[in-house]
Structures are given as C-alpha cells and as structure tokens.
Amino acid sequence: MSEKKLVRVRDVMKNEFDMVDGKMTVKDVLKTMKHIETKSLLVKKRHEDDEYGMVLLSDIAKHVLAKDRSPDRVNIYEIMSKPVISVRPGMDIRYCARLFDRFGLSRAPVIDGGEVVGIISFTDMVLHGLVEIE
Numbered sequence: 001m002s003e004k005k006l007v008r009v010r011d012v013m014k015n016e017f018d019m020v021d022g023k024m025t026v027k028d029v030l031k032t033m034k035h036i037e038t039k040s041l042l043v044k045k046r047h048e049d050d051e052y053g054m055v056l057l058s059d060i061a062k063h064v065l066a067k068d069r070s071p072d073r074v075n076i077y078e079i080m081s082k083p084v085i086s087v088r089p090g091m092d093i094r095y096c097a098r099l100f101d102r103f104g105l106s107r108a109p110v111i112d113g114g115e116v117v118g119i120i121s122f123t124d125m126v127l128h129g130l131v132e133i134e
Helices: 026-032 057-065 093-103 122-133
Strands: 040-043 053-056 107-112 115-121
Touching: 026 057, 040 115, 053 057, 053 107, 093 107, 093 122, 115 122
Parallel strands: none
Antiparallel strands: 040 053, 107 115
C-alpha cells in the first residue's frame, strides 16, 4: 500500500494578505485592499498582549450593506471577529479541514512565532492540497 503525501498548511496557504488597523473605516479599508482573492482582512494587534482579528467580506455585506449603514461611519473593530482561531504552518491540511468543519470556519490566519505569515481557506486546501495528496 502506498503512503499518502503529507500536505501541510504552508504548502497551500496564501502568503499575501491584507493587514489593517481596527480603527480604519470600512470605506478606507476597501479602498486600500490589495488581495481581494482572500475575501478577508486581518486586523492588527493593538499591543503585545492583544489578539489578531478578522473581517470577512461577507461580514461587511451582513453588517454594513444589508443594514444600510454608511461605510464611512463604521469602523472595522465594530464588525470584526476577535480573537480568531489560527493554525500553524506545519499542520496537516486534513487536520486543518477538520478544525474548520468543527468550528464552522471558512478561513483562518496562519501564525508562526506569534506573527501572521499567511491565510488558509477551504478553497486553498481543496484546489491546491487535495490534488497533491493523491
């Protein structure tokens, strides 16, 4: 029986992502967003003992667009999720997929040594990782 190849989060994660300040407005963040394909924004820590936050584009749709709120008047910290569940770059993507399923996640920051090094999604795991496992 052949062994399946181990595919790790670092092998399929996106290395480029948008890191924003929680005090920025939704409008400002959307104007400066460079990596739309991640469908998310990571929110910087305010200090060393703080945690990272995350805002999905779907959060903006639900909390700003659907509620007819002005993107000029809504700050990111008002709609972000914090703290976020993160994963290690060395994690097997099969365990990462189980974690996402168990906690209802669609994406998560990849943290190494206390710093965000990437972002991983179900899409990344399936489209890039599943093919490599076979």
